[in-house]
Amino acid sequence: DIQLTQSPSFLSASVGDRVTITCRASQGISSYLAWYQQKPGKAPKLLIYAASTLQSGVPSRFSGSGSGTEFTLTISSLQPEDFATYYCQQLNSYPPTFGQGTKVEIK
Amino acid sequence: EVQLVESGGGLVQPGGSLRLSCAASGFTFSSYEMNWVRQAPGKGLEWVSYISSSGSTIYYADSVKGRFTISRDNAKNSLYLQMNSLRAEDTAVYYCAREAIYGEDKERAFDIWGQGTMVTVSS
Numbered sequence A: 001d002i003q004l005t006q007s008p009s010f011l012s013a014s015v016g017d018r019v020t021i022t023c024r025a026s027q028g029i030s031s032y033l034a035w036y037q038q039k040p041g042k043a044p045k046l047l048i049y050a051a052s053t054l055q056s057g058v059p060s061r062f063s064g065s066g067s068g069t070e071f072t073l074t075i076s077s078l079q080p081e082d083f084a085t086y087y088c089q090q091l092n093s094y095p096p097t098f099g100q101g102t103k104v105e106i107k
Numbered sequence B: 001e002v003q004l005v006e007s008g009g010g011l012v013q014p015g016g017s018l019r020l021s022c023a024a025s026g027f028t029f030s031s032y033e034m035n036w037v038r039q040a041p042g043k044g045l046e047w048v049s050y051i052s053s054s055g056s057t058i059y060y061a062d063s064v065k066g067r068f069t070i071s072r073d074n075a076k077n078s079l080y081l082q083m084n085s086l087r088a089e090d091t092a093v094y095y096c097a098r099e100a101i102y103g104e105d106k107e108r109a110f111d112i113w114g115q116g117t118m119v120t121v122s123s
Helices: none
Strands: A004-007 A010-013 A019-026 A035-039 A045-049 A062-069 A070-075 A085-090 A102-106 B003-007 B009-010 B020-025 B033-039 B044-052 B059-060 B068-073 B079-081 B091-102 B107-113 B117-121
Touching: A004 A085, A019 A035, A019 A085, A035 A062, A035 B003, A035 B009, A035 B107, A045 B107, A070 A085, A102 B091, B003 B033, B003 B091, B003 B107, B009 B059, B020 B033, B020 B091, B020 B117, B033 B079, B033 B107, B044 B079, B044 B091, B059 B068
Parallel strands: A010 A102, B009 B117
Antiparallel strands: A004 A019, A019 A070, A035 A045, A035 A085, A062 A070, A085 A102, B003 B020, B020 B079, B033 B044, B033 B091, B044 B059, B068 B079, B091 B107, B091 B117
C-alpha cells in the first residue's frame, strides 16, 4: 500500500497567515492526489484534485502543487472558516490511502 | 441538489451484523463509481470499499475483506454495505462518497460525501 505522510500534524496560525501543508508519498503517484477539508462533526469536502486543480466553488486562496512523491496545499491568507483538519489522498492505486491529517487551529 | 444520505447505523454487539444504506439523489447514480470511507472517533479517514458503476468491479480494504460486502441497486439509486462479524475496531462514522473522474488522464477524487452514519460495536 502507498503511505502518505503529512507534515505538520498540527499547525497553529493566525487569520491572514500563509499556511503550507506537505504530503509525501512512499512511492511515486504522478498527480493522482486530492486534498480535503473536514470540520468537526462534518463530512470531508473536496478542495483540490489532480494535485493542483481547484474544485468548483472552492476559494482561490487555496492552491495545490507537486507531483511524484511530494505535494503541498497552500492557503494564501487564512480565514476564520479555514480552521479545520486537512487530509491528502492518493488515487494512483488501490487502496486509495489518506494522510493522517493536519489540524489547523487558531493561534 | 446532488446529495448522498446514509442510514442504518447503530449499536451492535461484537460478532453481529449491520447493513448500511446510502441513498443518492440529484445525479445519474448509475454513471458513478462509489466508495465507503470510515472514521473512527478522533481518528483519520480510512477507505473501506469501492464498487464500479455497474457493480462488476469491487475492492475492499484488507481490514474488512471477507466480512463486509458492498453492493448497489442502480434502479433504486442506492449503495449498500453489509457488515458481518463486526469488531470493536469497526466502530466509526461510515461515509458513502461519489468518485469523480476528470479529463484524459482520468484523475479521480471523492467529490460528494454523505453526512455519515455512526456504527458502534460494543457489548
